[in-house]
Amino acid sequence: MKITFLGTSAGAPTRRRNVTSIALQLDQQSKLWLFDCGEGTQHQVLRSPLRLSQLDKIFITHLHGDHLFGLVGLLASRSLQDSIESPVTIYGPQGLSEYIRVSLEISRTRLQYPIHIEITKPGQICDTEMVEVFAAPMSHGITAFGYAVSEKTQPGRFEVERAKELGIPEGPLYGQLKRGETVTLLDGREIDGKSLVGAEKPGRKIVFCGDTTFTPNAIELSRDCDLLIHEATYMHADKPLALRANHSTAIMAAEVALQAGAKMLALTHFSARYEADTAQGLPELLAEAQSVFPNTYLAHDFWTVTVPRREPPTA
Template sequence: MSIRVTFLGTSGAVPTTERNPSSLMVNREGDGLLFDVGEGTQRQMMRFGTGFSISHIFITHLHGDHVLGLPGLIQTMDFNDREEPLAIHAPRGTRSEVEDLLYAANTRPSFRVRVNEVDDGDVALTQSDYEVRVIEADHRTKAIGYAIVEDDRKGRFDREKAEELGVPVGPKFGRLHEGEPVELEDGTVVRPEQVVGDTRPGRRVVYTGDTRPIAATVEVAEDADLLVHDATFADDFAERAGQTGHSTARQAAEIAARANAKRLAMTHISSRYAGDVSDHERQARETFDGEAFVPDDGQTVEVPYPDAE
């Protein structure tokens, strides 16, 4: 079961010729989840082939570089005769502003749009085997982040051991794997723990949006398979990072190291760095032993299971 993350926009407050404002597309086995909708997001979706099959949009905060692409995206969905409802999750207290933005062109889509206000600690979306949790952020306005957290998976089924115990190939294998004991023809009872290993962790993808480095991110990103963290500045503008509610690459790496994350993707790169992010990557790697990188717009990464072979 795949998780595919496409970086649609990795620039800071303003677009550059190489980078669009903030937007992140996550496809989890057909579920399209869009995080932030900077100006031009719909064109990025067309350019990089993500498609428009999304049912949930997650907004971190209402600064323009994170939401100005929303009216155009909704209008395009309407032009494409969309019928499925759409949920937009946004920080608590911002519903009226989001709705004003949606209908700024004095048009209303033919499909239902629901704005769901959320706060850190909430669960914005619950599915059968994963959820999207709302996490704390520290920015200059009401801001939040999000974490995609999968349920633990069943342990591996030891077919060879089951056959040694006399379990016939067939439905009883499935019952054991589901946690149900089975009785054999001779009356012997085989229990799941005899043939099923320990539960295995699901995956965790954390998207901070714009934020200063905070301890809450460390907690939610513990052992994360991918941490997407604000890294607007390099060390040369560390003071400005704090003043404007952002992080440096080194600070993002420190969070990743403390959380024992496996990979760190640094986004929201200030336009002052143009196409050269070498300082970001060097400073992050001095602090974090895992994989640290600044993604290009359009870059896609696959998130494997922690125990993938």
């Protein structure tokens, strides 16, 4: 699982930061998922190794413009690339279908590939072979969701070489052994499949809370995650601004990570005020968060985080 931050600024872009979008690449599948799609996301994709031809799903947290205004342009540009026919599924709050439909209709844009729009509801919203996605309501003064991507436990590796050494004939028996069943060979030997299959690989979990002020729902959604991506629009000194606009301070984000038992916290969605003001800026915001949750990092545009596999539980 690999995350690339395509935009890390709140509200409006700055010289160094675009508005929100986060890319997720799942292992072993050349599929690209996006979380939010602020204006200019397609330009950011062009400046990265990511490819829109691989785009498979987009998850929109809420319908504020800085998380949404890049969506239709990105979909339209993808349609101009030859030979892209693979569908894109877009998840998001009520109102998303109308926004997309009207934008496409009025601009007379006809996409060359199908799109499916799924209105997000709390709970499991997506179940694929490898992962499940869960949504939970956030607290942002507008319908807003956080999304958790949970990888399913993968079966351990079947040790083909050892099976061959034991003289087990290839074929249907291998399937039974892979599933951990015990099989009886023609010569009477009994082989326990579990002895030929390595340890299961536990799934990883990443969570993106979108825009929100402190809410217990974010803690619940982020429970035991490997990576929590949380907005930190404001420093603690500006907490009144955060509360007024239903945003988070760095300390609020760190509290969520701490209480959820997250392994790592990546802060994003910073107010532009801290980039201009060098006396009191992002290093201080980071220090505030680290005073609560030490394993915290500041995201920047094009920062890529690879979430390592979890160690199998020791018996």
